[in-house]
Amino acid sequence: MPRISVIVPAYNAAGTIGLALRSTLRALPRDAEVVVIDDGSTDDTGEVAESLADHRVRVVSRPNRGVAATLTELLEITDGELVARMDADDLVLPGRFRRQVSAIEAGADAVFTTVITWGSGFPALPRPSAIRAEDFGMHLLLTNPVAHSTLLARRDTIVDAGGYRDLPTEDYDLWLRMAARGARITRLALPGLGYRVHPGQVTASADWRLASWSNAELAEAYSALAEKLIGAPARRITSLSIDDHLGRDEKLAEFDRFAARFEAALEGRSESARRALRRKLRERRSWLAARIEGNRTAPR
Template identity: 70%
Template sequence: MPRLSVLVPAYQAAQTIVPALRSTMRALPKDAEIVVLDDGSTDGTAEVARHVDDPRLRVISRPNRGVAATLNDLLDATDSELVARMDADDIVLPGRFARQLRRIEAGADAVFTTVVTWGAGRPGLPRPSAIGAEAFGLHLLLTNPVAHSTFLGRRAAVTEVGGYRALPTEDYDLWLRMAMHGARLHRMALPGLAYRVHPGQVTASAEWRRASWENPEIAAAYSALAERLLGAPARRITSLSIDSQLAPDEKTAQVAEFSTRFDAALLKCAPPARRALRRKLSERRAWLTRQLGEQEVVAR
């Protein structure tokens, strides 16, 4: 049994999966494997992946079931102590897994990295900012601060909250539930991944984002974490923005109450984390103000 399994869900990835696998193998530590699950591709993804000759690689195929089911099937197909994620169109940067494993050995339950973006548009370089365990849950109450494909963590931390659910933003939903159950989540400052950006990806879809904002299960997971960290349940600012049952002043009042509780919770954080979170909260409140202004214009 390898200590680490890198899980790679793949769908219609014949054009990108070989460099993704090669980069993963170059960074792979000893006592590790890569497991690809081809989710019913029709472009020969599995065949292309199987041509990568490496004893550390396994390729599984089955009919299409969606990304959450694919990730849970990958968990079931492996039995390692640690699991990591990689997408079939991204590139692992040198040293990623070694740095993450050192943080796991220091007591973390899950470790992420920042990313370099490439592909459509101009390349993006991250601000080299880490997020410690004491601040990670508060970041989740504002936005998802990590890319799913940078995850490396303890299998037990994932399975004890039920694994992935078939929801929009299945990764954000999982991080919310892990944080709620006390898992220690970290983001390392250095990038560990070159994240491909392209116009057709699901995460670029406005419909996909709205489905996440409207989803009741994600709302419940978010509210439970808010109650744990802030002392009271709360709603996502994005969800408030599209609630047609609330007047603009009611939305503003709810965010003001949230902000008061959030600011009190920041006292438990170190000053650099406190500043970063206050800046992010200010950005989210400004975003809501713009949304309300645009809605008022449309309503006229």
């Protein structure tokens, strides 16, 4: 049984999966496997993956079932103590797994890294900012601060939280549930991934974003974490922005009540954590105000 199972859902990624897998294999320790599910691709994704002819790579091809079902199946057909995620169009940077395994061995349950974005213009370097385990849940109440394809986690942590559910932002939903169960989740400062940005990404779709913002199961998971961390249930800021039953002032007032509880929960945290979270809180209020104004002025 390999210690690390890298799970890779792939759909119509023939042009990128070879480079993605080669970068993964170069960074992996010996005691690891890479398992790809070709999710009903209409191109040569499966053939390209198999052409690497590396004993650590296993490829399963089957009809399309969607990303959440594919991730669940990948968990079922692998057995590594640690589970890493990789996408078929990203690049693993040197040292990623070595640093993540060290963090796991130091007591973390799940470890992410920052990313270098590329594919549209010049590569964008991240602010080298780590997120400590004691602060990660507070970041989740403001936004999703990590890329799914940088995950390395204990398998038990994923399974105990219920695994992936078939809903938009299945990754953020899982982080919320893991954090609510007390998992120690961290983000390392150094980038571990080259994250490819392109127009065909699911996350670039306005329909996908709206489906996520209005999803009831995701709202419930978010509210449960809010109650645990700030002492009261709350709505996602994105969900509040699309509530047609509230006016501008009512939305901002609800956000400000949330912000007051959020501020109170920052007491006792490190100065750097408070500074980062307060900055993000201000940014989210500005985003909400701008979106409300945009909706008011948009043509009907």
